[in-house]
Amino acid sequence: MKHFNISSLKELPNRYRANLINSCTGYKSSNLLGTISPSGKANLAIFNSVVHIGSAPAMLGFILRPLTVRRDTYNNFKSAGAFTVNQVSQNIIKQAHHTSAKYDEGISEFKKSGLTETYLDGFEAPYVTESPIKIGCRYINEYEIKENGCLLIIGAIEHIYLPEESIAKDGWVHLDKTNAISAVGIDGYALPKIVERLSYATANEPSKSILDGA
Ligand SMILES: Cc1cc2nc3c(=O)[nH]c(=O)nc-3n(C[C@H](O)[C@H](O)[C@H](O)COP(=O)(O)O)c2cc1C
Numbered sequence: 001m002k003h004f005n006i007s008s009l010k011e012l013p014n015r016y017r018a019n020l021i022n023s024c025t026g027y028k029s030s031n032l033l034g035t036i037s038p039s040g041k042a043n044l045a046i047f048n049s050v051v052h053i054g055s056a057p058a059m060l061g062f063i064l065r066p067l068t069v070r071r072d073t074y075n076n077f078k079s080a081g082a083f084t085v086n087q088v089s090q091n092i093i094k095q096a097h098h099t100s101a102k103y104d105e106g107i108s109e110f111k112k113s114g115l116t117e118t119y120l121d122g123f124e125a126p127y128v129t130e131s132p133i134k135i136g137c138r139y140i141n142e143y144e145i146k147e148n149g150c151l152l153i154i155g156a157i158e159h160i161y162l163p164e165e166s167i168a169k170d171g172w173v174h175l176d177k178t179n180a181i182s183a184v185g186i187d188g189y190a191l192p193k194i195v196e197r198l199s200y201a202t203a204n205e206p207s208k209s210i211l212d213g214a
Helices: 006-011 014-023 072-080 090-098 109-113
Strands: 031-036 042-047 051-055 058-064 082-087 134-145 150-161 182-184 188-190
Touching (some): 031 072, 042 072, 058 134, 072 150
Antiparallel strands (some): 031 042, 031 082, 058 150, 134 150
């Protein structure tokens, strides 16, 4: 088995180390963040770090790279106070990946990547029409990760749109019914398959399958 330790990790070429560290902890979520600039220009960028932070109140978070260069997503949600999180599905992988390209401030990644912006129920930030799951968030806070200058951004979930048939009776979302794509590092994309869903784990009791009805 290959073994890396703290000193051999430091000696690896930067790109190799980044690929290794980005991918070895497992499959990540894959979402497009939609924002709007003060002059009304829509912006879209792919993120593989969106996680749920809590459900009451409903919040999510994501990691933003250090503010050492212009970050349109950050500037836009700070000024508008809102952003959207749009699931990458199998049919839009190439378009979604392309949104990570650096374009000038006034250029919309929606247009450049061939995805469609849409505005729902008066929410300020643009959603992606092609995404099966769309979430509207209000920016609420940010925390600096002092060790490397990244930011953990926190958003309050104000809207969720998703196909009726993907929601189980108890609210759990059957993500493979939406062809949800998962990211491996920053250039790999996988189509995960749900293989099991289990009852709440109780001490000394084996968990039962609840996949066919919770
Ligand atoms: C698969 C993938 C995942 C990414 N995840 C993140 C992320 O979690 N955080 C981040 O700051 N950048 C991430 N990026 C890079 C951004 O997409 C990229 O910097 C983008 O240009 C940001 O756009 P903006 O300047 O319009 O905000 C990721 C790129 C790819 C290809």
